[in-house]
Amino acid sequence: MSTTAELRRTHPRPTDPEPTRHPRPSRRARRTTAAAAAVLLGLTLAACTGADAAQQTESGTTVFRYQGSTGTVSYPELAADLGYFEDVELDWIGDVTGGPASIQAAVTGETEFGGAFNGAIAKLQSTGAPVTSVISYYGADEQTFGGFYTVEGSPITSAHDLVGKKVGVNTLGAQSETLLREWLSREGLTPAESAQVELVVVPPVNAEQTLREGQIDVASLGGVIKEKALDRGGLSLLVGENELYGAFAYGTYILRDDFIAKNHDAVQDFVQGTARAIRWAQTTPADEVRERYTSIIEKRGRGETTDLVPYWKSSSIPTPGGVIQEDEISVWVDWLEKDGQVDEGALQVDDLYTNEFNPYANGTFAPDAGPDGEETAS
Template sequence: MLRYQGSTGQVMSWELAENLGYFSKVKLQWEGDTTSGPANIQAAATKQIEFGGAFNGAVVKLAAGGAQVQSVISYYGSDDQTFTGYYVKDDANINSARDLIGKKVGVNTLGAHHEFLTREWLHQQGLSEDEIKKVQLVVVPPVNTEEALRSGQIDLAALNGVFRETAVARGGIHPLFADKDIFGKFSYGTLVFRKDFIAQNPDAVKDFVQGTARAIRWLQITPRDQVIAKFTEIITKRGRNENTKLLEYWRSSGLPVAGGVIAEKEIQIWIDWLERNGELPKGKVKATDLFTNKDNPYSNGTFGPTTGPTGEAVAAK
């Protein structure tokens, strides 16, 4: 039994894998929901759950702090349909990175995707580290972020999914930048297990990874209406009193590579980032020590990029 934390109103790829019958040796046990990647992987590192997922920069920081964890598969990313946009009000007179000095940016949690991408964009736009420190990051729950922007509590809002689409539909705001503008199609987060758990339960981890990879592939090649129908079925069946209307805003898996195979650059870029900012001693962490693709069928030779989740041939993705 693999304990995990989910996300309210959403179906995670591993939950989909279980529903589709892609696991043969493991079962999942939901231990509640989380809205924080760093807290989720910390829970995995401290044995409250078996696996957790977070932004890769948060995974690097956790490992650098001594946690013995290893990433086994990518689980979210950005593409043309699924991404995080960073929005300002139309009348805010904020047109550049320099205009954000002294301003407030609303993010869902510190030490994760929204913070890293904001600071990386500011760096790429030419701000010095001292100037970047003058841009204040404010933690705001995603459900309240749009209102915080419109009421002037924050000046820039990180919005994705249903929160982005409904906010944009109401008008009066526009994106200053988006994460997909920085790195293009990119995988941003991975699932981690403790290394001792992997060593003691190699068959369970292998079964989990292969099933989750196939579920990701199913999402990548299945028509959107069928995905939403399946998600609705799963959420209704599990009976957690969730709002299925949010599923209308599902657009894609966000993962650019078949089956969520991890690329070294997706880890290395955040090691470089932390080293550059003085938050990680140079050379302390090696990217190749932090992840493995050995159990992913889309990496180990079982399937190829033109293979579907049950071995069928499909168009390349």
């Protein structure tokens, strides 16, 4: 695994922001266990149906159906607003609260792309689901990171204090659960002790209230929801994800392999546009990013509030344009193997992700101009 210093490295904007065309990706081998064969067949049939049904507009662009998140702006949505897509048109079909549901919708063909914690994606891929991660879209940096919080004055001050207590997470089998279990292990809890830490599913928008009302003892909070909760005061950090892995990208967007093969140019456009939007957020003053987000939310007409936007601080992604680092995938494959959820050697990390569509992956960068025209790095 790379050092924290290596993961913190940043680069300026590429000399040429336009993506380089790449040859059609080869079919990636997927290893499927006998127990997962029936599930894989159903998922594959559904995915093929979704890929075959990819819609084209009159102007020839490809429609990418997706699920959003209330009161926030995703990087594909930002890319569309900035005019970074040429061959892609987004079609919002509703909101989703958890990564596992998002990637499941992509696998079954309900949407064209989904995003989740890389550990959840690797576990899905271990069942033979034919999907590939194409770009990072969230993580932790010095300004933006998630963590586990208690109310001030709580007797819970260490990992051992969690035995017999309730911890609120947004969904089971995703990032919050994995990071919590990793922390408990690092702090020396036995499997039997860790099993006594009760996980309670609480939607992110309700986590703060549920914690303050005493229905749970600890809450997993992240992003702008965390910032808003901390702004009200009365909460204490138990452990932050940045303490566990430093600056690190935790989640990626996935696409079905058959969709990539059949819609190569559109996928190229989708990734390059999203990458450029991420880089725009990384190199643009935060006030300007927040202003843009407010404008996007207000004009898309979904009846949302913009209350969370003022709490946006940074992209949270440590690499330029969301380029995926191998460590950001391999660490979770190793963890799944160690935890017995995946057979050792069943997953080949190189088969699980690709940077071939990302124009920021070539390593050639030019200086960025800061607000005063001086060179700066995100």
